[in-house]
Amino acid sequence: MSRYSPSVAKLISELGKLPGVGHKSAQRLAFHILAMPEEEVKTLADALMTARTSTKLCAICQNFTDQDPCPICSDPKRDHSTICVVENPRDVATMERMRDYNGLYHVLHGVYSPLNNVGLDEIKIRELITRLQTSTETKEVIIATNQTAEGEATAMYLARLIKPAGIKVTRIASGLPMGSDLEYADDVTLSKAMQARHEF
Ligand SMILES: [Zn+2]
Numbered sequence: 001m002s003r004y005s006p007s008v009a010k011l012i013s014e015l016g017k018l019p020g021v022g023h024k025s026a027q028r029l030a031f032h033i034l035a036m037p038e039e040e041v042k043t044l045a046d047a048l049m050t051a052r053t054s055t056k057l058c059a060i061c062q063n064f065t066d067q068d069p070c071p072i073c074s075d076p077k078r079d080h081s082t083i084c085v086v087e088n089p090r091d092v093a094t095m096e097r098m099r100d101y102n103g104l105y106h107v108l109h110g111v112y113s114p115l116n117n118v119g120l121d122e123i124k125i126r127e128l129i130t131r132l133q134t135s136t137e138t139k140e141v142i143i144a145t146n147q148t149a150e151g152e153a154t155a156m157y158l159a160r161l162i163k164p165a166g167i168k169v170t171r172i173a174s175g176l177p178m179g180s181d182l183e184y185a186d187d188v189t190l191s192k193a194m195q196a197r198h199e200f
Contacts, residue, residue: 081137083132085142086145087182108145109124140169143171173192173196
């Protein structure tokens with residue numbers, strides 16, 4: 001029998017499904033929530049639901065957004081001839097923090113990773129190809145997937161797919177440590193990696 005009542009056990013189990021939350025942390029969070037005033041728990045629950053229901057994917061770049069197209073895609077001051085392809089919405093936030101880049105994005109929501117059962121159809125590659133076919137503005141696609149084996153394989157695959165269309169395809173330089181995630185790069189390193197990008 002569980003040491004906890006069914007509702008507490010359920011809360012611990014659900015919290016434990018979140019990334020980076022082990023069983024011990026899930027227990028700590030659960031008891032913290034149980035000790036919170038009911039009104040605060042309601043605010044937290046509402047914030048979760050509101051964020052989830054009002055957030056959709058931008059039909060153009062596939063980033064999370066409240067409005068479609070997202071503020072970046074609909075900004076006429078941005079350079080609409082350049083698309084930076086990233087793995088996830090966190091990477092867009094990282095690039096925007098750098099303030100060096102003024103083009104558009106495309107969020108793949110993952111990388112090709114057969115070992116982890118992520119096939120080419122599970123990431124937003126088809127959406128990128130359709131986007132490139134329907135918009136004639138694109139002159140360069142910068143591939144900024146993480147410098148891991150999966151990120152490299154995805155970059156190579158995309159380059160092979162896009163180059164025949166006569167669009168310049170570049171890869172951010174390997175100024176970032178091998179195997180590292182974009183989101184952990186400091187602004188200077190990331191900015192240098194962008195500037196020193198090479199053509200496929
Ligand atoms: Zn967008």
